Amino acid sequence: MIIVKGANVYPQQIERILMETEGVGRNYLIHLQGLDEMIVKVELDANAFDGRISMLEGMQKNITDRIRAEVQVKPVVELLAPGTLPVSEGKTKRVIDNRSL
Amino acid sequence: MSTHLTDPINNKVKLLSVFAENKPGILAKATEALAEAHVNILWFKIVDGAGDKYGVIRFLVDNNQEGMAALKKSGFAVSTMPVLAVIADDNPGSLFRLTAALYEGNVDVRNGSGYYLNQGVVLIIETQEQEAATAILNKLGYKILTSAEVKALSNKCCCN
Numbered sequence: 001m002i003i004v005k006g007a008n009v010y011p012q013q014i015e016r017i018l019m020e021t022e023g024v025g026r027n028y029l030i031h032l033q034g035l036d037e038m039i040v041k042v043e044l045d046a047n048a049f050d051g052r053i054s055m056l057e058g059m060q061k062n063i064t065d066r067i068r069a070e071v072q073v074k075p076v077v078e079l080l081a082p083g084t085l086p087v088s089e090g091k092t093k094r095v096i097d098n099r100s101l
Numbered sequence: 102m103s104t105h106l107t108d109p110i111n112n113k114v115k116l117l118s119v120f121a122e123n124k125p126g127i128l129a130k131a132t133e134a135l136a137e138a139h140v141n142i143l144w145f146k147i148v149d150g151a152g153d154k155y156g157v158i159r160f161l162v163d164n165n166q167e168g169m170a171a172l173k174k175s176g177f178a179v180s181t182m183p184v185l186a187v188i189a190d191d192n193p194g195s196l197f198r199l200t201a202a203l204y205e206g207n208v209d210v211r212n213g214s215g216y217y218l219n220q221g222v223v224l225i226i227e228t229q230e231q232e233a234a235t236a237i238l239n240k241l242g243y244k245i246l247t248s249a250e251v252k253a254l255s256n257k258c259c260c261n
Contacts, residue, residue: 044120044178051118051180053150053157079155081122083176 002030002095004038009071011094014040017066023048023059027085032097040067040075046082112247114186116225117160117168120178123153131158131172138171140164143255144216144225161186161225163252185226185234186251188244191217199224199243206237218254 002009011030018028018040025043032038042063049055060077068074121127128147135142144161162168165181172179189195203210203226212227223246228234238245246254 046173046178049118049120049178049180051116051157051159051182053148056120056150056155056157079120079122081120081176082178084122 002032002097004032004071004073005036007072009038009073013070014067014075015094017063017070018042021059021063021066023055024063025082027087027092028094029085030095032095032099034099036099038073038075039078041078041080041085043080043082043085112249113183114161114246114248114251115165115181115183116227117162117165117172118180118182119158119160119172120155121147121158122155123150128158130175131160131177134171134175134177135160135162135168138167140168140171141255143251144214144223146214148212161251163255165248182227183231185224185228185231185238186246187224187226187238188246189215189222189224191220191222195222196224198241199238202237202241203228203234206233208234208237223251223254 002011014030015028018024019026023045025045027043029041030038031041040063044056056079060079063077064075067077119131121131132142141163142160143163146159148157148159150156159182160168169179169181187199189199200210208228208230210226210228213224215222215224217223226234235245
């Protein structure tokens with residue numbers, strides 16, 4: 001569990017939302033930085049992209065809204081190209097905390 | 102049933118639409134993939150996404166299948182988008198006449214661009230109402246290019 005802006009956030013909550021979202025890949029990363037900012041990096045599924053910016057923006061907004069409703073913290077959702085996030089062996093590191101609190 | 106060789110759907114002009122993170126070297130990486138596959142780029146455009154983190158690069162190329170395979174192999178998320186490639190005159194009012202006709206026919210143009218070719222202009226028009234747009238433009242005598250024609254014109258242009 002991580003604490004962001006005073007709220008308890010379980011990465012599994014975010015993972016579940018991402019896995020339920022059509023068009024995103026399996027890999028993701030929660031990056032905490034700055035004072036207390038939560039950035040959720042998620043890969044686009046190569047086969048789900050329909051070529052339109054509006055699809056990407058809709059997906060980004062949908063993920064943002066759902067995470068905010070679930071954990072009470074508004075994340076910054078970043079879409080990445082497929083295969084961008086490092087795939088680690090064994091237990092994948094999903095949270096990177098670089099906050100300067 | 103013997104018309105499959107001139108299937109109008111397969112012969113429609115499509116752009117390659119590539120998801121691109123907004124970071125240095127992405128455009129070079131995508132164009133390198135096309136270059137190595139000997140795919141010729143006839144036109145391209147970068148469409149910005151919200152927040153400056155990503156965009157979409159649209160390419161009109163001479164060989165969609167090979168272009169798509171090359172980009173996918175380089176790790177890009179790629180899709181194709183049908184567009185109308187219309188020959189228009191290169192003179193004042195040309196774009197006005199065309200867009201006015203589409204407007205009168207209730208055709209919503211989502212995206213538009215163009216390139217100069219052999220003293221004419223090829224307009225690239227993206228619309229949800231392709232059939233309606235095609236009917237309007239055909240009626241007014243505009244030439245709507247097929248993918249084979251786009252390719253043939255580009256080859257002619259390159260040899261000059």
